[in-house]
Amino acid sequence: MTDRPNLADRIDAILPQTQCEQCGYHGCRPYAEAIARGEAGINQCPPGGAAGIAQLAALLQRPILPLDPGHGSEKPRMLARIVEADCIGCTKCIQACPVDAIVGASKLMHTVLADDCTGCELCVPACPVDCIVLEPMPPAQIDAAHADAARAHFRRREARLARWHAEREAELAARKAALDTPPSVNRADQQPSGARNAVQEALERARNRRLHPPD
Numbered sequence: 001m002t003d004r005p006n007l008a009d010r011i012d013a014i015l016p017q018t019q020c021e022q023c024g025y026h027g028c029r030p031y032a033e034a035i036a037r038g039e040a041g042i043n044q045c046p047p048g049g050a051a052g053i054a055q056l057a058a059l060l061q062r063p064i065l066p067l068d069p070g071h072g073s074e075k076p077r078m079l080a081r082i083v084e085a086d087c088i089g090c091t092k093c094i095q096a097c098p099v100d101a102i103v104g105a106s107k108l109m110h111t112v113l114a115d116d117c118t119g120c121e122l123c124v125p126a127c128p129v130d131c132i133v134l135e136p137m138p139p140a141q142i143d144a145a146h147a148d149a150a151r152a153h154f155r156r157r158e159a160r161l162a163r164w165h166a167e168r169e170a171e172l173a174a175r176k177a178a179l180d181t182p183p184s185v186n187r188a189d190q191q192p193s194g195a196r197n198a199v200q201e202a203l204e205r206a207r208n209r210r211l212h213p214p215d
Ligand code: SF4
Pocket: 015, 016, 017, 018, 019, 020, 021, 022, 023, 024, 025, 026, 027, 028, 029, 031, 044, 045, 046, 047, 048
């Protein structure tokens, strides 16, 4: 029995849940697990900043470190907003958003659900027409309730994508198996009816010759 899952949970509870990937991991939870395994430093999360590092150091009883500049710098949290008049409806921002905070449909205007946006900024470089702007996040949105919601949205999206990939893999495997299946061993069954009759007749003639050899 190991305490790793509990430790990862406790580390994850400290992380800000923007899911921005600046730590070098695919979201806060994978980073929390890497810290718990001793594979990542406690100073790789710019959104958590100095306060987050201090909390992690206390939890893990390690020295406080400065934020590693290789992972970015601490700055005020932001919210994304789509300049809807310029949006071409390409859906690329929806695909980039780790917490499902963007709604829209192909070739239609998209919009950010401001209350669900974590300010991860992943949608900004994804937009081919630069119509996503960042604005200061209201201080009331930087609280535990929003972090918990972001964690839940991230998990829900990850589960949905995992299901989608599994279904896609199964579909591709089924198609490959169908292509790889050799044709039926009963060749006569594969013949057109005329050819099948000819085969049957030839077999019967051969049988008759065996049973009634010519004098
Ligand atoms: S907020 Fe960003 S940098 Fe910090 S742990 Fe989460 S994904 Fe990593």
